[in-house]
């Protein structure tokens with residue numbers, strides 16, 4: 471019998487897709503992220519009426535506040551993204567917004583386990599987060615399957631050499647449209663595009679969600695994960711509207 475990868479059978483009474491080593495790294499990161507929640511709530515409190523009414527908010531002020539914030543996808547999203555990428559397979563996954571590497575670990579694990587020889591290209595503009603993300607990905611035993619490019623994704627994702635089979639948009643919502651338009655010419659047929667934070671920042675993401683809904687090349691669904699996450703499948707041969 472070939473050596474079977476051991477999955478972590480029980481986490482909080484639930485099955486998980488990750489192996490125990492990667493799961494331990496995720497547990498630590500999510501615990502840290504949860505401890506930052508009060509600070510985040512305090513920051514967003516003045517903007518709560520606008521957020522609840524689905525209006526855009528200003529993201530420009532004191533962005534250094536986020537330099538030590540993980541802001542990760544949650545476990546359910548991670549498990550789901552793993553399943554999506556694992557079943558899609560493919561050579562190249564791209565992630566806009568790596569932060570400390572939580573989503574990268576789920577995606578890199580899916581690439582490793584699907585044995586396609588593929589790779590994740592993550593990108594993060596805060597240098598200290600890049601260092602942490604690389605260390606976390608290494609601690610999860612996944613460095614072979616992921617790279618983290620340092621800098622503004624509008625530059626680091628220019629001239630991608632690979633066809634992109636999976637794209638996670640999880641950087642600042644105000645830039646998500648730019649990044650989709652940048653990567654779109656590189657999307658493979660049936661590429662999966664995931665847009666996080668739709669429920670939280672509906673106003674800022676409205677033009678992008680409308681674009682995805684109206685362009686016939688995309689098959690789109692919004693799922694109630696992390697307050698709202700859009701999954702789209704890109705049909706390359708479909709005429710654009």
Ligand SMILES: C[S@@+](CC[C@H](N)C(=O)[O-])C[C@H]1O[C@@H](n2cnc3c(N)ncnc32)[C@H](O)[C@@H]1O
Nearest residue numbers: 541542543567569572573594595622623641642
């Ligand atoms: C929501 S967090 C990403 C969380 C990450 N996907 C995870 O699950 O752990 C968003 C990250 O995007 C990064 N970011 C925002 N704009 C960026 C840009 N233009 N280029 C690269 N990274 C960017 C921020 O620094 C922040 O760390």
